[in-house]
Amino acid sequence: MSASRVSQRERVLSLLASRGMMRLREFGETGITAATVSRLERDGAITRLARGLYRLADEELDQQYSLAEVAKLIPKGVICLTSALAFHGLTDQLPAHVWVALSKQDWRPRITYPPVRIVRFPPELLATNVEYHVIGQTPVPIYGVTKTIVDLFRYRRMLGTAVVIKAMRETLRQRKATPAEIAQLAEQAGAWKAMAPYLTMLASYD
Incomplete structure (x- = not known):
């Protein structure tokens, strides 16, 4: 050689x-x-x-390694919805797909593995509350807990209201976000009017 x-x-x-x-x-x-x-x-x-x-070939894989793979394959995307929820330890159910937020202008990548689901966010919502976590030595953009809860509510018709309520309850129980923090971000996202009754009810039991 x-x-x-x-x-x-x-x-x-x-x-x-x-x-x-x-x-x-x-x-x-x-x-x-x-x-x-x-x-x-x-x-x-x-x-x-x-x-x-x-x-x-001999690298030990983190449980969340698929998120790092997606971050490399879709560099403009942000891990969101139930994938972000699972990362933050707010559900014990692992999603069948990696949920990724992209802007409406970005091209849709052709990826066969890991399986991904793309959702389109407007620019002002795409850049809000993005955190970077290192997984498998790769910086992975993931929405913070507060943004994840608000986005779950925005997509409740797709994901199911029960999923959203359970996530909100667990977030408050673990004190990973306060009702005030969630309300502020929901207001910015234009979701507070619809979200208020749910959050008020859950906060009253906290």
């Missing part, structure tokens, strides 16, 4: 060890060829997670 191949192989392994996962395009930006990446995959040193997305 030539010195250049050894060098590129070591660089791939080093980059994945520090970053957790990388796109083929990102390898190319560092001067690493697609042939080197393919060779490492054939050798079993790295694993392809999705089209053009790789990680080390």
Whole structure:
């Protein structure tokens, strides 16, 4: 094996060890060829997670690793709705899909795995209350608890009112958001008038 191949192989392994996962395009930006990446995959040193997305083969996977995969595959998206709810420990049910918020202008990605559901947010709501959490060494944008509760209510017809009420109750029980914080964000999102009776009822039992 030539010195250049050894060098590129070591660089791939080093980059994945520090970053957790990388796109083929990102390898190319560092001067690493697609042939080197393919060779490492054939050798079993790295694993392809999705089209053009790789990680080390022996890396231990976090339970939320699929969120990191989606963050790499949809860099403009934000983890939302029940996927964000599960991440914050407010439900013990893992969603069948990773819910991702995108702006109305962004293109819809073609991803077969992990399975995703796309929802379209207006720009002012897309950028609100975004937190970054490191999963598998990848920074993942995820909506905070308060924004997640408000968004669940906004999409209650799709997700079911029972899911929303249970999430609101658990949020208040765990004190991860106050009624005032939820009300303020609901007002900004134009959802407070419809949400008020539910939150008032649940807050009275807290």
